[in-house]
Amino acid sequence: MFGCEVETIRVSRSQVLDGHRNNLFIKIKRNLNREILSKFKIKLQTYFNRNEILKREERFKLFTKKYISETDYILKNNKVQLDLHEKYDYFVVGSDQVWNPYNLKGTSYFFLPFAERKQRIAYAASFGIDSIPCEFEEEYKEWLHGFDNISVRE
Numbered sequence: 001m002f003g004c005e006v007e008t009i010r011v012s013r014s015q016v017l018d019g020h021r022n023n024l025f026i027k028i029k030r031n032l033n034r035e036i037l038s039k040f041k042i043k044l045q046t047y048f049n050r051n052e053i054l055k056r057e058e059r060f061k062l063f064t065k066k067y068i069s070e071t072d073y074i075l076k077n078n079k080v081q082l083d084l085h086e087k088y089d090y091f092v093v094g095s096d097q098v099w100n101p102y103n104l105k106g107t108s109y110f111f112l113p114f115a116e117r118k119q120r121i122a123y124a125a126s127f128g129i130d131s132i133p134c135e136f137e138e139e140y141k142e143w144l145h146g147f148d149n150i151s152v153r154e
Contacts, residue, residue: 007069007088011109012076039102080114091115096153097128101136111143122150 064070073081085091091112097103098110112120132140144150 005069007071008064009071009084009091010074012074075109080109085115085119088115088119090119090121092121092123094123094125094151096126098125099140100126100128101133101140102129108139108143111146113143113146117146117148120147120149122147122152124151124153126153 093110093112104110110125
């Protein structure tokens, strides 16, 4: 449309989400509050509504295959292709809860650390929570300072 070619870089879903599942009970014990209980309730509902989730995922896959150009490689296990920043002019991150610390589980992918500072753009990124838990504050300060251009939903 504007003379740009766009590709979506895939991230291993299990890296991000499995870590979240494994640490859910630890977080509930540490930070027993409404937000965590709400997330736990959603996880239980998701587990029991598995067939609906699978149907929804299949629709997403079909949409992606038809309309979204994805890379052949997947970012996983905190390993990034060394020359990735040389293949693209810019990297844009954004979406609902893309920076939620309870979903990231130690990965900084969504802060684009593999890209040069001038290549990093955050567009409509969301934390999905009211405040960053103190155990993540230092990492978030470092990661967010890596951007020249940030827009968020909150």
